Structure formats: C-alpha cells, structure tokens
Amino acid sequence: MKKACLLTLAALLVVAMPLAAWLVVEVPQPVYADDIISITLSDPGSDGIDFGEVDPGSENVGDVLQDDGVPAVTVTVAPETDVAVDIGIMGTVTSGDLELSNWKYSQDFEKTTIASLTGSPHVAVYTNKVANDICAFYHWITVPAGTTAGEHTVQVSYKAVKTGDPF
Amino acid sequence: MKKLYLLALAALLLIVLPLPVQADEPAKYNFASAQGAKELRIVPGEEGSGYIYFYNIDGNRITHVSLEVSQAPSGWEVTIEPPLSDTHVLVNEMPVTVVENLYVEPWELYPDEPGDVPEGMVSIKVPTRGYTLGKQARILISVPEDTPLGTTGTMNIAAEAFWLGQSGSAAIKQARDFTFNVTAVSGSTEYTETIVSEGEEPETAGTPEPSAPVVEPAQPTPGTEEPEKPASSVIESEPSGPPLSPEGESETGENIIMDWLPVIIAGVVVILGAILIPVLVSRRRR
Numbered sequence: 001m002k003k004a005c006l007l008t009l010a011a012l013l014v015v016a017m018p019l020a021a022w023l024v025v026e027v028p029q030p031v032y033a034d035d036i037i038s039i040t041l042s043d044p045g046s047d048g049i050d051f052g053e054v055d056p057g058s059e060n061v062g063d064v065l066q067d068d069g070v071p072a073v074t075v076t077v078a079p080e081t082d083v084a085v086d087i088g089i090m091g092t093v094t095s096g097d098l099e100l101s102n103w104k105y106s107q108d109f110e111k112t113t114i115a116s117l118t119g120s121p122h123v124a125v126y127t128n129k130v131a132n133d134i135c136a137f138y139h140w141i142t143v144p145a146g147t148t149a150g151e152h153t154v155q156v157s158y159k160a161v162k163t164g165d166p167f
Numbered sequence: 168m169k170k171l172y173l174l175a176l177a178a179l180l181l182i183v184l185p186l187p188v189q190a191d192e193p194a195k196y197n198f199a200s201a202q203g204a205k206e207l208r209i210v211p212g213e214e215g216s217g218y219i220y221f222y223n224i225d226g227n228r229i230t231h232v233s234l235e236v237s238q239a240p241s242g243w244e245v246t247i248e249p250p251l252s253d254t255h256v257l258v259n260e261m262p263v264t265v266v267e268n269l270y271v272e273p274w275e276l277y278p279d280e281p282g283d284v285p286e287g288m289v290s291i292k293v294p295t296r297g298y299t300l301g302k303q304a305r306i307l308i309s310v311p312e313d314t315p316l317g318t319t320g321t322m323n324i325a326a327e328a329f330w331l332g333q334s335g336s337a338a339i340k341q342a343r344d345f346t347f348n349v350t351a352v353s354g355s356t357e358y359t360e361t362i363v364s365e366g367e368e369p370e371t372a373g374t375p376e377p378s379a380p381v382v383e384p385a386q387p388t389p390g391t392e393e394p395e396k397p398a399s400s401v402i403e404s405e406p407s408g409p410p411l412s413p414e415g416e417s418e419t420g421e422n423i424i425m426d427w428l429p430v431i432i433a434g435v436v437v438i439l440g441a442i443l444i445p446v447l448v449s450r451r452r453r
Contacts, residue, residue: 033201033202033203033218033220034201034202035201035202035205036199036200036201036293036294037199037200037343038197038198038199038200038222038224038225039197039198039199039341040195040196040197040198040225040226041195041196041197041339041341042193042194042195042196043193043194043195043196043339044193045193045194045335046192046193046194046332046333047333047334047335048333048334048335048336048337048338048339049336049337049338049339050334050335050336050337051335051336051337063335073339076225078197078199078224078225079295079296080199080293080294080295080296082294091337094338103337122342139337141336151336152336153336153337153338154336154337154338155337155338155339155340156337156338156339156340157327157339157340157341157342158339158340158342159341159342159343160341160343161343161344165344
C-alpha cells in the first residue's frame, strides 16, 4: 500500500510539475493603445508636388499631374482610425526667394477655396474627418514677374489632430 | 521559327512590362500611429515610460520618423528611445543620409497574430483589419526627486514623418503630436492618509471623511504607466508588460497570488491524487 502511494505520488509529481511550469511561463501581457491615427497621402506621381518649369508672371499654375477629380495630394483616413481628426496644412520655404504666399492650395479644382500656404502652426482645412474619409488638396503656384530664375522649393506639411485639439 | 520568336518576345514583354509599372506606381505615404497609456504615474526621483507605436500598411514608401520633445515641465528630464541618429539610405542608388529616430517599412497585414516577431519590431493589432508589425518609440520621463506628490505635468512629443525620393518643387510630409500627462505619486504601496492641521499634532485617519482634504491619495503601482481603459488596439510582444514596480517586479498581493495560482492548483492536484488514487486502488482490491 505504501509503495502504491509513493509511486502514485511520484507519477503525479512527474505530470504535475511540468504542467505547473508551463502554466507559470510568462505570457506576454497586452499593452493597450488607443488614439489610432493612420493617414495616407497619395500622389498621382512619385515626385511630391511638382509644378515643372514656370515662367515669371504666371498665376496659379497647377501641379503637373493634377486634374479635375485628380488632386495633387489625396489624404485618406484609414479604416482603423478610431478618433475624428482635423486635417491641417502649413508650408516652409526650403530654397529660393519665392514667398510662401505664392504657394497655394484649394479643396477643389475650380479654385473656389484657394488660399496661400502659411507658416507654423498648421491651418485646419478639413474638420471632423473619420475612418475612410478622403480629403482632396489641389496645389497651385504663382510666380510674380521679376522672380529670379532658379530653384524654388517648399516643404508642405499635413497634420492630423484629434478634432477639437489645437494644431 | 518566326512564330517561336514572336511567342518568346511576347512572353518576355509580359514578364518585363509589369516591372517599370511597379517602379512608377503612384506614391502612397502612410503615417500610422497608436499611443500607449497617456496617463502616467511616476514616483519622484524615478523614471517612467510612455510608448508610441508606428506602422505602415497602406503606404508603398518607407516612412522616416523624427521625434522631438516640444513641451515638458521645467526640470523634468524626457528622453526618446531610439534617439535621433543618422541613417544611410540609397535612394535610386544615390546615397542619402537622413536624421531620424526610426523608420517604418511597408508591411503586410496578417489575419492572425504573427507568431514570430523580429527583434526591434512589435506586433500590433490593427482594429477591424488584423495584425501587422511596426516599431515603437519609448518616451522616458524622469520626475525630479523634490517634486511634490500630486503634481501633474504635460509632455508633448512632436513627430514628423517624411519620405525620400520626392524631386518635385514641394516635398510633402506629415506631422503629429502625442501628449502624455504625468502625475507624481508616492512610492508606497500601502494606503495611508494623514490630516495635518496647523497647531495640532499629526493624526492618522483610517478612512477618509468626505470633507477631509486629501493630502496623499493612494496610487496603484507607482513608477510606471497603467492602461487607462479597455482599448481598441492591442500591441503585443511589448517589453513593458504589465504594471511593474520601479525594480521591475510585480508588487501587489493580488499579483503574487495570481503568479503562484498554477503552482497552488498543481499542488492540490498532487495531494488529492496521492490520497484518492491509493484509496480507490485499495477499494478495488477488496
């Protein structure tokens, strides 16, 4: 009887210990995250915004690849985005002496909403956008007469903030 | 013979044509982020961490991310891991050096949680879509030792995402801010509440009176961040793990019991087996 008890105990220990060890192995604990924001900027080409060569004295020349219904930049809010967002824009001159006010954008091809880029902070263009929403940006440039020939470039920054938060 | 040549030419064209099409594919610049706990509790004199996660499932270009501390309370030390550093990149075989904290390559979506996560990456659950792999930035915050308990501070991390290879006159990029609210809390795990009035001896109260001023609120698991609510995104394979003490060990009694529960169950099974099986065996023999 004693032998049976000891054998059973030993057998159970052999079975139970690995089971306990397996159960004690640390399972990675999930870390919770929220405020998921995923924004994709689509460019009909792959050059960013491109105006090509523009003659001085030209007004509101559009991106070479944009067309009616084809914005220079399309901003898409991805389906997993779990907050409403406002989309803002700002510009920074990176080369040349063309003032920022000559770099413009609009929400439509007809330029009814045309406005000049401004420096920091971003200016809200679209508000309360949610998952799967699409926002169009058409870009334009004005090169005043007398502008020196050469390279003139800017950086255009798009910013998504939770609706209601300041830019 | 001519037919053969024509067929071979057609086959070659079929193979070669899609290649330039892929190269000229319209650019999609994706900047996707998720933020870990935003409310952090840190013991003065110690360090706590916040996390921001980045992934890239809708883009077809590598997203380069630079991060900067744009707001922090005076005297509080905030550092970002990985730090800003030079990354050497070949763009159309031209060497370019970029200054960034991290970069996120376009990655596929998985229907199930990926079992194998390469070093330096994290598995991210993308609500309604599945799982992907991305990268994390850790925001390390040190609260000065002399900070009064209950003090709150707001940290802001400004992120900028940019993409290489844009040769047009206006390069496009994205910006985003991440805010962390930090509260300085007591390092003690025991709940004590002391009412101090002028001209009177300090007296210890067991339970707070509704009108009593709260001098030292109890804080759970100080020294680290805590999930603030059930979330829509789960990032796994995450080094921070569950709420930990500053030393990295679970502190609460409840956690200790939970840690040892399987061992306790196994012990009970062994003891019960040792008693019941011989009893059953001896009954059978009778």
